[in-house]
Amino acid sequence: MYANDGVRELGRHECLRLLATAPIGRIVYTRQALPAVVPVNFGLDADGAVLLRTSATSELVRAVDGAVVAFEADAADVETHCGWSVVLTGRAEIVRDPAEAARLELIGPRSWAPSPEEVFVRIESELVTGRELVAGRTMYGLYLSA
Template structure:
């Protein structure tokens, strides 16, 4: 970024609103004691929890269950050098309630990879939410509200 480009912090409310505008993000988790990152389809529930669409029995679904994970999503424009990025940290758990699972099977996010197989879902309950808006020199800041 140029010296005149700005990185401006976003409020938690703005971060959650921006997450509702994109269907794909990246989940950060631990695999074999190392950080791992994978793209995932997701949605934000009315109570502001992230629901990730996963392949049932995948190493990702096993690695996420009962752990602290991070989730990042963004929308960046390389031409205007602007956009936003949101990072969420929280506890991840597989959806085990059968009524919730059936509802999510009908209308929830589909796995980004290998969607033809049996699906499962993980929820991340946000504990820390942060974000940044990237504003190129000479551009006005656009509020999300």
């Protein structure tokens, strides 16, 4: 146990605020009964849902549609040993409604690897947790490299 671990739990509002500042996140899903993690660019909808834009024929789309997934983003400063991590868990759905897809076309993320036929994936923010490391960890006053 650390004498002062410097870790602070974050509330939902603060987690979503921090997520909005991250350019890249990671979607965690199941591929062939094993965990898979893929880095993606993303956006947030007004209700806190994570939005992805990807190829309609991608393995990711086939694997996540209707599945419960996790999404994680973070930031770290290696000099000061400070940073944060947010994990959002919820059901992923392909946006099929034409009106909703048109709305997301205006506000949603742009794919960094565009394809001829793209879809939006929406991950509902059913569970949002986060932690902030506000200082390097110490044990009895001594710095530990983690």
